[in-house]
Amino acid sequence: MTNVLVVDDEAGVRYTLREILTERGYHVTCVESAAAALPELDECDVVITDFAMPSRNGLQLLDDIVARDPQLPVILLTAQGSEKIAAEAIKHGAYDYVTKPFDIDELVALVARADETQRLRNDNRRLAAERALGRRIVGESAVMRRLLEATTRLAGRDVTVLVCGETGTGKEFVAELLHVQSARRKQPLVRFNCAALPAELAESELFGHARGAFTGASLQHQGFFSQADGGTLVLDEVGELAPSVQGKLLRVLQEGEIQPVGSGRVEKVNVRVVASTNRDLRAEVAAGRFREDLFYRLAVVELTVPPLRDRSSDIPALVEEFARRAAERFGLGVMVIEPALIEALALAPWPGNVRQLENAVARLAALSRNNRLTLADFTAQLTTDVHGEGPDVDAPEAFDEAGPSLREQVEAFERGVLTRALERAGGNQSKTARQLGVSRVTLIDKLKKYGLTGKFK
Numbered sequence: 001m002t003n004v005l006v007v008d009d010e011a012g013v014r015y016t017l018r019e020i021l022t023e024r025g026y027h028v029t030c031v032e033s034a035a036a037a038l039p040e041l042d043e044c045d046v047v048i049t050d051f052a053m054p055s056r057n058g059l060q061l062l063d064d065i066v067a068r069d070p071q072l073p074v075i076l077l078t079a080q081g082s083e084k085i086a087a088e089a090i091k092h093g094a095y096d097y098v099t100k101p102f103d104i105d106e107l108v109a110l111v112a113r114a115d116e117t118q119r120l121r122n123d124n125r126r127l128a129a130e131r132a133l134g135r136r137i138v139g140e141s142a143v144m145r146r147l148l149e150a151t152t153r154l155a156g157r158d159v160t161v162l163v164c165g166e167t168g169t170g171k172e173f174v175a176e177l178l179h180v181q182s183a184r185r186k187q188p189l190v191r192f193n194c195a196a197l198p199a200e201l202a203e204s205e206l207f208g209h210a211r212g213a214f215t216g217a218s219l220q221h222q223g224f225f226s227q228a229d230g231g232t233l234v235l236d237e238v239g240e241l242a243p244s245v246q247g248k249l250l251r252v253l254q255e256g257e258i259q260p261v262g263s264g265r266v267e268k269v270n271v272r273v274v275a276s277t278n279r280d281l282r283a284e285v286a287a288g289r290f291r292e293d294l295f296y297r298l299a300v301v302e303l304t305v306p307p308l309r310d311r312s313s314d315i316p317a318l319v320e321e322f323a324r325r326a327a328e329r330f331g332l333g334v335m336v337i338e339p340a341l342i343e344a345l346a347l348a349p350w351p352g353n354v355r356q357l358e359n360a361v362a363r364l365a366a367l368s369r370n371n372r373l374t375l376a377d378f379t380a381q382l383t384t385d386v387h388g389e390g391p392d393v394d395a396p397e398a399f400d401e402a403g404p405s406l407r408e409q410v411e412a413f414e415r416g417v418l419t420r421a422l423e424r425a426g427g428n429q430s431k432t433a434r435q436l437g438v439s440r441v442t443l444i445d446k447l448k449k450y451g452l453t454g455k456f457k
Contacts, residue, residue, distance in 0.1 A: 002115050005044035006030045007037045009053045034061035043142045046114045047074045066093040073114035132180040138321045141311040155181035162298045163276040165305030168355030171276040179232040187231030192224045199242035209261035225269050232272045239279035246291045253297040308353045315346040322358045326365035340375040347417040415450040
């Protein structure tokens with residue numbers, strides 16, 4: 001569903017646009033100011049903004065949007081006789097403009113064209129990335145489209161990138177995408193897990209060592225920087241690097257040269273570094289555990305991979321793709337996925353993110369009967385696959401003959417998911433619906449069903 005953001009200080013205009021666009025199948029979010037619009041930009045596909053607003057006008061908001069996402073279509077509402085302002089808006093990057101009082105059909109047609117333009121851009125960007133990767137990219141949510149666009153734009157710019165995100169979100173995928181779409185794509189892509197080795201071995205693995213540098217070093221060793229020369233070096237979980245290695249890494253980033261352990265010679269290397277972390281490196285800097293100068297060298301540009309709970313609308317497509325991959329890996333035929341299973345998976349919290357979802361689907365496929373993935377099989381695995389830390393008070397227990405029925409178990413699970421989602425969203429129903437990938441009407445129906453309407457407003 002296309003998300004339209006309406007920005008206007010007049011309540012009547014906001015109400016009218018919400019009614020018109022909702023009736024035509026759009027998901028509409030309305031705010032009264034440019035300041036209130038900024039936090040909503042990551043979740044929208046088209047923006048409609050009035051020009052004349054207090055504090056910051058529509059043209060200033062347009063500048064903010066273009067600086068953040070130049071591809072996001074912005075339609076400006078102007079008063080009659082404001083053609084000069086409208087022309088200026090087009091120069092600043094607006095998609096188009098409509099004069100007030102606006103013609104409803106004209107505005108709806110303009111939103112439809114802007115939406116189609118955005119979809120074509122996204123499709124072209126996705127196809128190019130899939131060709132480079134050699135596999136399908138799954139993710140139609142607004143946050144993933146923004147990430148894909150930013151990654152594609154940065155790939156051709158030879159800057160150091162810091163990829164942030166929780167464990168299991170797919171940071172390694174972003175790093176690979178940066179490489180395969182860059183001018184270095186024909187050169188090596190080398191990965192180093194900074195958490196895998198103690199400081200002494202990490203230094204040797206990264207920068208290499210000379211023969212006889214230490215006990216057991218019977219041969220000269222080429223480090224990861226040398227192996228990646230001309231290409232890209234991915235430093236996974238860079239926040240785990242020991243302080244002594246952090247200083248040597250800083251020198252490489254500053255000078256473009258390495259000195260192998262036990263060697264008096266300096267070697268020049270031409271490597272693009274992409275670092276990833278599941279830690280808050282700013283907090284690590286403040287605590288004295290990570291060098292501030294190294295942080296700024298690594299974070300020339302930061303990309304954040306969203307957790308699965310913030311892109312739950314992608315879960316149905318992810319489930320189908322993971323089932324296809326599992327069937328191919330296990331030598332199975334076409335997998336049939338029960339619709340009720342997809343709905344349950346889309347409502348689950350998935351603290352382990354995409355990686356946990358993929359593992360759960362792969363397990364269901366491996367244990368499937370007649371190539372069918374069913375809700376009953378998933379429910380039996382809930383306490384280990386979804387919650388990870390043991391049974392949850394809102395999750396159904398594994399089946400036993402004296403236990404509750406399947407319907408009762410699924411309803412208990414669904415009620416728990418809804419409660420946690422609403423708590424994360426601070427009780428905001430629109431935000432909760434977006435996170436869960438369901439319409440607000442569906443959410444309200446489920447709140448009534450489980451007696452939650454009085455608990456959350």
